[in-house]
Amino acid sequence: MNHAELADHFNKDESRVDWHDKTLWYIREKRDKAAWQTPDWELLRSTASQIKNNVLSNLHEYLLQFERKAQQHGVTVHWASTPEEHNQIVYSIIQKHGVSNIVKSKSMLTEECHLNEYLSRHGIDVVDTDLGERIVQLADEPPSHIVLPCIHWKKEEIGELFHKHLGTPKGNADPQFLTAAAREHLRQRFMTSKVAITGVNFGVAETGEVVVCTNEGNADLGVQLADVHIACMGIEKIIPQRKHLGVFLRLLARSATGQPITTYSSHFRKAREGQEMHIVLVDNGRSERLASDDFRNALKCIRCGACFNTCPVYRRSGGHSYHTAVAGPIGSILAPGLDMKQHGDLPFASTLCGSCTHVCPVKIDIHDQLFKWRQVIVQKGYASVSKKAGMKLMTLVLSNPSVYKIAGATGRWLIKYLPFVVNNRLNSWYKQREMPTAPKQSFNEWYNQNRKQS
Numbered sequence: 449m450n451h452a453e454l455a456d457h458f459n460k461d462e463s464r465v466d467w468h469d470k471t472l473w474y475i476r477e478k479r480d481k482a483a484w485q486t487p488d489w490e491l492l493r494s495t496a497s498q499i500k501n502n503v504l505s506n507l508h509e510y511l512l513q514f515e516r517k518a519q520q521h522g523v524t525v526h527w528a529s530t531p532e533e534h535n536q537i538v539y540s541i542i543q544k545h546g547v548s549n550i551v552k553s554k555s556m557l558t559e560e561c562h563l564n565e566y567l568s569r570h571g572i573d574v575v576d577t578d579l580g581e582r583i584v585q586l587a588d589e590p591p592s593h594i595v596l597p598c599i600h601w602k603k604e605e606i607g608e609l610f611h612k613h614l615g616t617p618k619g620n621a622d623p624q625f626l627t628a629a630a631r632e633h634l635r636q637r638f639m640t641s642k643v644a645i646t647g648v649n650f651g652v653a654e655t656g657e658v659v660v661c662t663n664e665g666n667a668d669l670g671v672q673l674a675d676v677h678i679a680c681m682g683i684e685k686i687i688p689q690r691k692h693l694g695v696f697l698r699l700l701a702r703s704a705t706g707q708p709i710t711t712y713s714s715h716f717r718k719a720r721e722g723q724e725m726h727i728v729l730v731d732n733g734r735s736e737r738l739a740s741d742d743f744r745n746a747l748k749c750i751r752c753g754a755c756f757n758t759c760p761v762y763r764r765s766g767g768h769s770y771h772t773a774v775a776g777p778i779g780s781i782l783a784p785g786l787d788m789k790q791h792g793d794l795p796f797a798s799t800l801c802g803s804c805t806h807v808c809p810v811k812i813d814i815h816d817q818l819f820k821w822r823q824v825i826v827q828k829g830y831a832s833v834s835k836k837a838g839m840k841l842m843t844l845v846l847s848n849p850s851v852y853k854i855a856g857a858t859g860r861w862l863i864k865y866l867p868f869v870v871n872n873r874l875n876s877w878y879k880q881r882e883m884p885t886a887p888k889q890s891f892n893e894w895y896n897q898n899r900k901q902s
C-alpha cells in the first residue's frame with residue numbers, strides 16, 4: 449500500500465489521530481521553548497550545518513582517519529556497502545562467540561538493514577533494550593518515530609501488551625509501574641547477554657571514538673556487561689573533532705524533546721580488558737547521495753526527529769504510513785534514493801509548508817528536496833498513471849485562460865444542478881470534507897462587475 453492508503457487506515461481511528469497530533473505538537477512546542485532559551489540558537493544551527501558541509505566534502509579522509517584511530521585502540525573496523533553485508537558481518541561476530549541471545553540499544557541503522565529479522569532467521573534472539581523499542585518489538589511492529597518509537601501506542605494498550613507478554617496485572621496502565629516491570633524484565637537479559645549491539649550518534653575522526661546518546665542508560669549497561677560490543681554506524685555520522693560535539697549535543701536533545709541534553713552521552717573509545725569492540729561502517733546508498741548535488745545535504749541529518757514532530761502530514765498520518773524505517777519528512781527524502789519505485793509516493797506526502805526545514809538543527813533544505821524528488825520521480829516515470837494524467841489535465845486548464853473559464857463555469861453548474869457528479873465516493877476530497885456550495889459567479893466575473901470601473 450502507498451502512503452495515502454496507509455494514512456487512510458490510520459485516519460479511521462479519529463481520536464488516536466487527534467492525540468497523536470496533539471502529543472507531537474506538544475513536543476514541538478517544548479523544542480521551541482528550549483531553542484528560544486538557548487543564546488545564539490541560530491548561530492549553533494549554522495555552525496552545525498557548516499561542520500557537516502565540511503564532513504561531506506572530506507568524508508573519505510575523515511573515515512580513514514577514524515578507522516586508523518579506532519584500530520590504534522584495538523577496535524576492529526568493518527566496512528559494509530549493503531544491508532546484507534552489514535547483517536552478515538554482525539552475524540559472523542555473534543556466531544564466532546557461539547552466542548544465541550543478544551541485547552541491542554536503539555539504532556535506526558539496524559532498522560534500515562532489518563537486522564533483527566535477519567538474526568532471528570539465523571536463530572539469534574535479539575532483545576531491544578530501549579523501552580519504546582521493546583514495546584514495538586513485543587507488538588511485532590517497526591518503530592513509528594525515530595526518537596519516540598511507540599508514540600502511536602496509548603498507555604492502556606501498553607498495559608495490555610505487558611500483561612500478555614510480561615505477566616503484569618490486567619488493567620494496570622500506570623506508566624511508572626509498567627516502566628519498572630520492563631526494567632525487571634530487561635535486567636535479566638542484560639545480565640546474561642554476552643554480545644551488545646549499539647547504534648552510533650557521532651563517530652569522532654580525531655579520536656576514533658563513538659558517542660551514543662540515550663535517556664535510559666541502556667546502551668551503557670548492555671556494553672558494560674557484555675564480552676563483545678558491536679557499534680553499527682552509518683558513514684555520515686562522522687564529525688571531525690571532539691570539540692564539535694559541543695555543538696551537536698546542544699542541538700540534538702533540544703530539537704528532539706526540548707531537553708537541554710540527553711541523560712547519557714556515552715563515549716566508547718576502546719574495549720575494556722578482556723572485551724572485544726567492533727565498529728561496522730555502513731554505506732547503503734550514502735555514497736551515491738553524496739555524489740548528488742541536489743540531495744547530498746540529507747546526509748547531514750542527526751536523527752533528532754524535529755521534522756517529524758512539526759510536520760502536519762506526519763502528525764495526522766502516523767509513522768507506519770511511510771512504509772520505511774525512517775519515516776517523516778527526512779525519510780521521504782532518504783527512501784526514494786534507496787528504491788524509487790517502492791518509495792516514489794513519499795515526497796508527495798507533504799504540504800511543502802517548509803516547517804521541517806525551519807526546525808532542522810543542521811539546516812537541511814528538506815522541503816526543497818521533497819519538491820526536487822517529485823520532479824525526478826515524474827521524469828523517471830515512477831509517478832502513478834492517475835497522478836500524471838491529473839497533472840496533464842491541470843496544466844491544460846491552468847495554462848489556457850479560455851479553458852480555465854469554461855472549466856470553472858462547468859464546475860459551478862455541476863455542483864449546483866448535478867452535485868452527485870462531484871460529491872461521490874470516487875472523489876477522495878469528498879470523503880473527509882464538506883464540499884463548497886457553488887458561487888453565483890466566478891471571481892473574474894465579480895471583478896469585472898464591481899472593481900474594474902472603480
Ligand code: SF4
Pocket residue numbers: 703748749750751752753754755756778804807808809810811812814
Ligand atoms: S532532517 Fe533535520 S529535523 Fe529531521 S531528523 Fe534529521 S536533523 Fe532532525
